[in-house]
Amino acid sequence: MKSLVIYNSQTGFTQKYAEWIAQGLKEKGNDTECLPLKKAAKKQLLNYDCIVFGSWCMAGSLVKIEWFAQKLPALKDKKTAIFACGATPVQAPEVKQFMESKLSSGVFTQTKAFYCQGGLNYNKMKLGSLMAMKALAKILSNKSGATAQEKEMAARISRNYDITEKQYADCIVEYLTR
DSSP: OEEEEEEOOSSSHHHHHHHHHHHHHHHTTOEEEEEEHHHHTTSOGGGOSEEEEEEEEETTEETTHHHHHHHGGGGTTSEEEEEEEESSOTTSHHHHHHHHHHSSSGGGGGSEEEEEEOEEOTTTSOHHHHHHHHHHHHHHHHOTTOOHHHHHHHHHHTSOEEOOOHHHHHHHHHHHTO
16 A cells, blocks of 8 residues: 655654654555655645645644645545644543544545644744743733643643654554554
8 A cells, every 4th residue: 555644743743643653554564655745745645545644733723734625525535544733632621622623524524533642842833833832821820710721731831841652643553554
């Protein structure tokens, strides 16, 4: 099976998952390419049997998902998957809500969507994202009457962290190779 793993990554977490997925597909005998979106956009997706698209979450959306959504109708006979990589731990209720509201309706019903917890790396963040995250951390830290969940989030996003786990990539590989 010829596979293509496409990723859009700002700070490296999505790329890490894409590389784990590509490696897992290769280990299962797939001829697999792993490319950033800018390079993959030049590829003819119909030449692949399996296409995976991964990107990072920002403000309740998946960055560049529109690009893949436009391609999906033509890929109806292909094995496809989407993965969203975010700084929120996978068990947080807002993750389930995000996945259900953003990636399980319309054109996305023909594919399977996964969430992969990533982290924050302020050193690699673009200025706009950096300022937004620092402002959010400050707002949450200073909020009177903050809930336990808000306090936990404020503490978590006030610094760099990496909560990636290869098991989430393994689940995607398992789905794609069944």
